[in-house]
Amino acid sequence: MIQMQKGQKLKLTDLAPDGRFRVSVSAALPEGEADVTCFGVDGAGKLSDDRYFVFYNQTRTPEGAVEMTQSSGTTEFSIDLHRLPAFVQKLVVTVALDGGVTMRKLTRSLLTIKGEREQAEYTFDGDGFQEEKAIILCELYRREELWRCAVVASGFNGGLSALLAHFGGEEVRPAEPAPPVPKVNLSKISLKKSGESHKIDLSKNAGRIHVNLNWDRGRPGLFKTGGDVDLDLACMYRLKNGTQGVIQALGRSFGSASDMPYIRLDGDDRSGAALNGENMDFFRPELIDFAVVFAYIYDGVPNWRSTNARVVLSQEGAPDIEILIDNARSNARFCVLASLTGRDGGLEVRREERFFNGHREVDQHYGFGFRWVAGRK
Incomplete structure (x- = not known):
């Protein structure tokens, strides 16, 4: 078991030599729910293809390289790096809160990356945050032909809208009473x-x-x-x-x-x-x-x-x-x-x-x- 700290980086081959692993996030709150998402972004750090925005309303990428499941307050992404298209240079795991709740309200929460060989964990709670409503929890990225993982654990006071804007998209909110549905504007690849x-x-x-x-x-x-x-x-x-x-x-x-x-x-x-x-x-x-x-x-x-x-x-x-x-x-x-x-x-x-x-x-x-x-x- 590898206990990770904020800012720490590790090679994913140390966890999963075959490039297949699971990322799970349990974000605990006294009230409300956290939305956990995964962005597949290009070399410029932008979500240039909205089919690689995996969230509750779109639970897999086209080729199945990233698939999302939810159960008992835990969101899990099954990831196969070898199936990702070449333009996807980074996978970003994020957490966003709705309503008046901020990240300061988080109680003991857990990020787990589990591969065939090893498992890494990062424990976090509200003590590490202020008024953030959305955070980048971790990044999985290519560098020099190798995939690495980095714990980021920092974010945006503006919530999901600010998070989407950071990756080149925007949140589109349909008329009430339907809940907000994130959607990313199409742009050139x-x-x-x-x-x-x-x-x-x-x-x-x-x-x-x-x-x-x-x-x-x-x-x-x-x-x-x-x-x-x-x-x-x-x-x-x-x-x-x-x-x-x-x-x-x-x-x-x-x-x-x-x-x-x-x-x-x-x-x-x-x-x-x-x-x-x-x-x-x-x-x-x-x-x-x-x-x-x-x-x-x-x-x-x-x-x-x-x-x-x-x-x-x-x-x-x-x-x-x-x-x-x-x-x-x-x-x-x-x-x-x-x-x-x-x-x-x-x-x-x-x-x-x-x-x-x-x-x-x-x-x-x-x-x-x-x-x-x-x-x-």
Whole structure:
């Protein structure tokens, strides 16, 4: 048994080498109840996907990496770190009080982290607090490829609203007499580093995933100048039935919305003058086994840094996923922006940011095995 103190840190591998453990919180009060929650936050410390806010009204994350149960005044989270998506860099366990009660009223309360190998405990009560109505009790976080735990035990006088605001959300209170229901505003998920990923839960998706490519325009004028550049959006795909192909303006392979492969490229912005850039839709994303979304410089000087290229994947009822190629130094004409992998009823979107000199190099790197001939728009 490890007895933890405020501010203490420990490696979770010392408790649970397999990455699976339980976190339980018993917050004792003479009156009223405590709401115990778990926030899954990104590298910026923000709740960028509200499906990773686990509380009494949403008791599990989409893939089941965090599941919450309540019994006899104790809230327990069953956690499997290996199932968490890469964008979740920290799990934050919090306690919030409603009404006029503050943390000073807490009697002997207990935080327990129990793994296969060892158990750690932290005992707390009202002597350590003043007028706080919400506290961050502990944080489980990634650092240098290892997960660690830290006891924080400090918080906010403003209660749940202040706690949500700290993580980038807000509390929405419906009209009385219904009780307040915390809800987090949807915001963009930015994949900022190569290899970062986010999983789309297709069971909650309306069916279509829209991809938009946009970039900084060249110098305005009637004729093209050296500053103009024409980016083309494209993808290579493999479906779960083994069908594979390429969707691109080159060769006029625009695809289809109503027939296989249910991927459609909407025209070709050859000048870069269209304000909405280039667009592609995946109408049946559940059919995707693996795909790469890429852009290539069809015309103009191959200087990615000057294009400020950005791609946004949007879906109804969920945050947009944004990838911004804003610091690229490569002079290669092709950039694979993202990969899409069908897995466990979802679609994992991963930032690639890999540069190539042609279609064949892209194909060889990702192993599609196409036969290539010259094409033109």
